[in-house]
Amino acid sequence: MDNKNTLLPAHGNNSLSLPEMPGRRRFLSYLGLAATSATVIAACRKDKDDKNTVPPGSIDLGAGDMGILNCAYALEQLEAAFYTQVISSPFSGMTANEQLLLTDIRDHEIAHREFFKAALGTMAIKSLEVNFSSVNFGSRDSVLATAKAFEDLGVSAYNGAGQLIKNSSYLLLAGKIVSVEARHAALIRDLISNGSFADNTVVNLNGLDLSSKPTDVLATASVFLKSKLYAGNLPTS
Amino acid sequence: MNLANIISSIEKIDPELHDRLDSRRGAMQQFAKIGGKIAMAAIPFALGSMFKTAYGQSTGDVSSVLNYALTLEYLEAEFYTKGAASGVVPAGTPAVGAINTIRDHENAHVAFLKTTLNSLGATPVSKPTFDFTAGGTFANVFTNYDTFLAVAQTFEDTGVRAYKGRAGDLISNHAVLTAALQIHSVEARHASHIRQMRKARGANIKPWITGNDTGGIGSAVQASYNGEELxxxxxxxxxxFVNANAASESFDEPLTANQVLAIVKPFIV
Structure with a gap:
C-alpha cells in the first residue's frame, strides 16, 4: 500500500501538498504555528514526562510554568517591538495626547518584556524576529487596529493562561500585568471609537472578558512573527 | 447520601473534576476505599477530604472568595444602577452609554456569582445596605457628576486590586479561577474608561495608576492607591528598564481582603 496515495485528496489540493510530507516532524514544521491548535494538541498526546521533539528552526517555549511565562514573554516582545515602531515613526496626525499615551504603553510593554527576560533567566526564549509587513505605520487606522488586536489578545491570553499556572507567585505576577493590558485595551478601543472599551465583542452576557488557550493565542501572534514558536511542550491543563 | 449524584453535580460546575481525581471511577474507588474503613457518620469528613484532594482546598474557601467578590459586585451594581437613574450623568452625552454599559456588567457579575455559588451548593451572601455618600464624605455623589466619577474610579481601581489579591486562593479550581480573571480584566477596562472620563473633565490622570496617585480625589480614597507605587x-x-512612573504603572498591585473591607466599610451601613 502506498502511503502517499492514501493522503491524496480526492480532487488534489495543491496548496496543501500533503502527499509530499515525509513525516510528522516535517508536517509540524511545514504548518508551524499558523497550523491550528489541533496540530499542537496532536503533538501533545505523549507521555507528559517525554519531551516532544522540537521541529528544526522552531523555538521551544518549554514546559510547565516556565513555558507559560515564555508565552507571555513572546507576547510582550511582540507588543514592545510594535509600540517602539509606532513611536519612532508616528502615524500622520498623531495628537500630543495620543503620543503621550502610546509612549506610556510602549514603556509598559518594555517593562513587561524586560521583566520576563530577567525573571526567566536561562530559561528565557531568545529575542524574536517580528514581521509587521501587514501594518501601515503611517496610518492611524492601521496602527490602532493592530494595537487593539494585540491588547485584546494579551488580555485573553493572560486570562486563559491563569489556570495553567501552578505557582501562585507567578499567577499573581500575571494578574498584575493583565489588568494593565486591559487598561491599554480599553484606551486603544476608545481612541478608535469612544465607548467601545468593553463592548460585546470582548465582554459576554455574564460580564466576562475573553479567555484563550496558548495555542490559539500563538496562532494569532504568529502572523506578526518571523520566528517560529513551538508550543508542543506547554501544559494543557 | 448518593455519592454518584454529588459527583455528578460537581461535574456540572467543574468539568475538570476527572483530571483532579484521575477519573470518575477513580473518584468512586477512592471514596469506597475510605468508606470501607470508617463508620457512616464519618462520611461527610471523608467526602471533604476527597474534595481536598481534588481542589487542594475546601469548597468553603472557594465559596468565601466568591461571596467576597459578590459583596463588591453588589456595591458596584447598586452604585451604577442608582447613578444611572439619578440623572447625575449629563444627558445626551456619550457618558450615558458608558455608565449604562458598566452598570449592566456589574449587574451581570452579581447574577453570575450568585449562580456559581448556588451551583457549588453554597449560599450567596445577602446584599448589604449601602451608603454611597460614605457617611457624608461624598455627600453629593448622585448630584455632582465629578463626585460620582471620583467614587466610580475608586470602586473600579479597588475592584481590580481586590480580585487580584484573591486569585491565588482559587488556583486549584480552574473553572472558578478563569471566571474570576475574566471579571478582573473587565473591571480594569472600566477603570481605564472612568479615568478617561475624569480626564475629559479636567483631572490630571491617565488610564493607568501612576505611583500611589489618586488622580486628585485626595486622602479620602488614598487607601485604595497605597502600595501601587511598587x-x-x-x-x-x-x-x-523604564522610568519610575512607567515602572509603577506597568504592574497593578493586589490588596488583601482586610484592606479591601476597610476601604468599603464606610460605604456599608
Whole structure:
C-alpha cells in the first residue's frame, strides 16, 4: 500500500501538498504555528514526562510554568517591538495626547518584556524576529487596529493562561500585568471609537472578558512573527 | 447520601473534576476505599477530604472568595444602577452609554456569582445596605457628576486590586479561577474608561495608576492607591528598564481582603 496515495485528496489540493510530507516532524514544521491548535494538541498526546521533539528552526517555549511565562514573554516582545515602531515613526496626525499615551504603553510593554527576560533567566526564549509587513505605520487606522488586536489578545491570553499556572507567585505576577493590558485595551478601543472599551465583542452576557488557550493565542501572534514558536511542550491543563 | 449524584453535580460546575481525581471511577474507588474503613457518620469528613484532594482546598474557601467578590459586585451594581437613574450623568452625552454599559456588567457579575455559588451548593451572601455618600464624605455623589466619577474610579481601581489579591486562593479550581480573571480584566477596562472620563473633565490622570496617585480625589480614597507605587517585581528593579512612573504603572498591585473591607466599610451601613 502506498502511503502517499492514501493522503491524496480526492480532487488534489495543491496548496496543501500533503502527499509530499515525509513525516510528522516535517508536517509540524511545514504548518508551524499558523497550523491550528489541533496540530499542537496532536503533538501533545505523549507521555507528559517525554519531551516532544522540537521541529528544526522552531523555538521551544518549554514546559510547565516556565513555558507559560515564555508565552507571555513572546507576547510582550511582540507588543514592545510594535509600540517602539509606532513611536519612532508616528502615524500622520498623531495628537500630543495620543503620543503621550502610546509612549506610556510602549514603556509598559518594555517593562513587561524586560521583566520576563530577567525573571526567566536561562530559561528565557531568545529575542524574536517580528514581521509587521501587514501594518501601515503611517496610518492611524492601521496602527490602532493592530494595537487593539494585540491588547485584546494579551488580555485573553493572560486570562486563559491563569489556570495553567501552578505557582501562585507567578499567577499573581500575571494578574498584575493583565489588568494593565486591559487598561491599554480599553484606551486603544476608545481612541478608535469612544465607548467601545468593553463592548460585546470582548465582554459576554455574564460580564466576562475573553479567555484563550496558548495555542490559539500563538496562532494569532504568529502572523506578526518571523520566528517560529513551538508550543508542543506547554501544559494543557 | 448518593455519592454518584454529588459527583455528578460537581461535574456540572467543574468539568475538570476527572483530571483532579484521575477519573470518575477513580473518584468512586477512592471514596469506597475510605468508606470501607470508617463508620457512616464519618462520611461527610471523608467526602471533604476527597474534595481536598481534588481542589487542594475546601469548597468553603472557594465559596468565601466568591461571596467576597459578590459583596463588591453588589456595591458596584447598586452604585451604577442608582447613578444611572439619578440623572447625575449629563444627558445626551456619550457618558450615558458608558455608565449604562458598566452598570449592566456589574449587574451581570452579581447574577453570575450568585449562580456559581448556588451551583457549588453554597449560599450567596445577602446584599448589604449601602451608603454611597460614605457617611457624608461624598455627600453629593448622585448630584455632582465629578463626585460620582471620583467614587466610580475608586470602586473600579479597588475592584481590580481586590480580585487580584484573591486569585491565588482559587488556583486549584480552574473553572472558578478563569471566571474570576475574566471579571478582573473587565473591571480594569472600566477603570481605564472612568479615568478617561475624569480626564475629559479636567483631572490630571491617565488610564493607568501612576505611583500611589489618586488622580486628585485626595486622602479620602488614598487607601485604595497605597502600595501601587511598587517598582520592584519578584526582586527585579523595573526602573532598570523604564522610568519610575512607567515602572509603577506597568504592574497593578493586589490588596488583601482586610484592606479591601476597610476601604468599603464606610460605604456599608
Amino acid at each position: 517598582t520592584t517585581q519578584a526582586g527585579i528593579n523595573i526602573q532598570n
